[in-house]
Amino acid sequence: MFEIIRNLGAFIVALGLLVAVHEWGHFIVARKCGVKVLRFSIGFGKPIYKKVTSTGMEFVIAAIPLGGYVRMLDGRVDDVSEEDRAVSFDHQAVWKRFAIVAAGPGINFLFAILISMLVFMIGQDTPKPFIGEIKANSYIAATGAEEGDRFIEIDGQETLTWKSVNIELMSHIGDDIIPFTVIKPTGKTASYQMKMPNWDYDPDQQSIFESIGFEVYRPKLLKVISDLVPDSPAQKAGLQQNDEIMKLNGTLIEDWGQIQDYVAAKANQAVTVEFLRDGELRTVDLVLGERDTPDGKTGSIGIYPSQETYPETHYFNYQSGPFEALVNGSKETWRLMTLTVQMLGKFVTGDVAVKNLSGPISIAQGAGISASYGIIAFLGFLALISVNLGIINLLPLPMLDGGHLMYFTVEWITGKPVPESVQEIGFRIGGVLLILLMVTAIFNDINRIT
Structure with a gap:
């Protein structure tokens, strides 16, 4: 019971914070562009808290914490008086509408950078990626790498931590070869080409390290x-x-x-x-x-x-000053963004199975587990989900921010808006696709816990 309460609480905090940040991006740019905002809602359904601001906007916290929205004055759905046309969303220049919509995903990426920056500034003792026991006849055993070697690079990407090793290995799912470089206990470096025929990685059954054939080094x-x-x-x-x-x-x-x-x-x-x-x-x-x-x-x-006792040579304190933390946080966020795009591409090509798609239950479990490990782990989880939220919202589906941006881009190029009838068809198709995606994710979640 405690675990369920912990997971649910962490999920509500994480999702509520990320939704608030995302919608705040839309809100603040809309205000800067002179658009009238009617409602800022965190969550859906019946309001459990409501406040009317000095500008007449309703700020609402609703009962179902699975999203949110910013409702702006819009002549397509509202009766707009002549004097309010200038503050109506649909009467703004296309570049303003583009900026308002893009601000949601954009602020998610900026938020991830700031969180990652904070993690680097706080610092923590971080294990170096030393290879532990290697399974005989495994993919990595065939390369000649040995227990005690330390990853320093995978396909040209520096790997200072196990987190970075995990990211780079994930990016190679479906590939035939994974190039990597290690440093030996003697101090010499060695590079290998790990051949991956029939690599069948199932994250529900094992870690990516186990699927390749080794364990993370841990003290005896x-x-x-x-x-x-x-x-x-x-x-x-x-x-x-x-x-x-x-x-x-x-x-x-x-x-x-x-x-x-x-x-x-x-x-x-x-x-x-x-x-x-x-x-x-x-x-x-x-x-x-x-x-x-x-x-x-x-x-x-x-x-x-x-x-x-963990050997002092096997860990370091991953801490940096504000400027270096900002640089490192930006680099890490960019890598998470590119990895997310890569993984979406692998879903399309079939290199990553649809059964690996996660929904709200898995996110809640991840939030709870990361929270139980401490503030650093929970902040890292927030950064990852914030990046994922931003990327998903940029998909060119008409129900998402990316769909609106797609329509605005067409308008920008042609000089005239996409016909409303075409947009309506797109919204319906996008809605069906999103429902199918959500149903699949929830079905996967239920399979994982049953």
């Missing part, structure tokens, strides 16, 4: 207990933090992985645990629990492992 997990699950078999039996597991049913335990494998195979079975506490060897009997996994039921003991 120890067989020393760092924490216990409340009311778990381990806690009920009296095990405590800092206890070191030595044997299970007389089997000598070498590492944490061995504990996982042993416990997983013995759901609901009795186990004798030998452990060290303050240098003294002790014994306790307990009955393992069980938990459901995609592969069926597995045993559960309810302990978390400690891990070795």
Whole structure:
């Protein structure tokens, strides 16, 4: 229940903020262009808050937080008096109408830059992209890259962090070859061409790193207990933090992985645990629990492992001053924009399956998970969704900002507006396509959680 409330709360905050920013872009440029704004609404449906400003505009927060709109005076839908023609949207020069509509997506991109800039200014200890265990006979194993190598470049793009590695690998989905460069533990660099025949990446089943055949480097997990699950078999039996597991049913335990494998195979079975506490060897009997996994039921003991200290050479503090942060934030936002366009293209070509399309449920989960990781992760999530919102709104579908911009461009070139009958047909087609897109995304979301 807590997880659902957390996800829903983070989703409402994220979507409400991004919608407000997007609509504020339309609003502020409309005001600058002299257009009268009748209503600024965040959300749809019944208003839960309403205020009339000094200019006569209604500011509304509505009950359904799945969008918003800025309603301007428009002679196509309103009765406009002669004295109000000058402040009506439809009577503005085409360049003004273009600017007003483009301001929504534009402010989303600017907002992403500012958020990314803030993240760089705050700074955080960030792991360097050192390669962990490599799976035998995998795509990356065939290149000759080794555990302990560090990614420094993928197809000419610098990769300082795992986030940048993830972005560059995502951009190569559907490609036959992924060029990359690493730096060896000896300090020498090596470049490889990773051949990707029949690369079948399913983000619902594994990370992109796992699909290529390696794990992210992490310090070794120890067989020393760092924490216990409340009311778990381990806690009920009296095990405590800092206890070191030595044997299970007389089997000598070498590492944490061995504990996982042993416990997983013995759901609901009795186990004798030998452990060290303050240098003294002790014994306790307990009955393992069980938990459901995609592969069926597995045993559960309810302990978390400690891990070795992260080597100082394997992380850095990713922090910069305001100007450098602005430059880095702009670069990162641009890369997210180009990646989003690339991924949309891969949807069209079939390199990315339609089943990977995400809807509001997945966005809510992403918002909740990122919020649980802290402010930096949540801000990064906001920047990503803001970029996606901007790009999606620029698609040339008549129901979106991009569709209006398409009509304005035609008007700019021909010198006359697109006939209203043609626009109406376009709006209907665009509406149907958007509904199909949303239904597909929600259907995918439901499949992921069932």
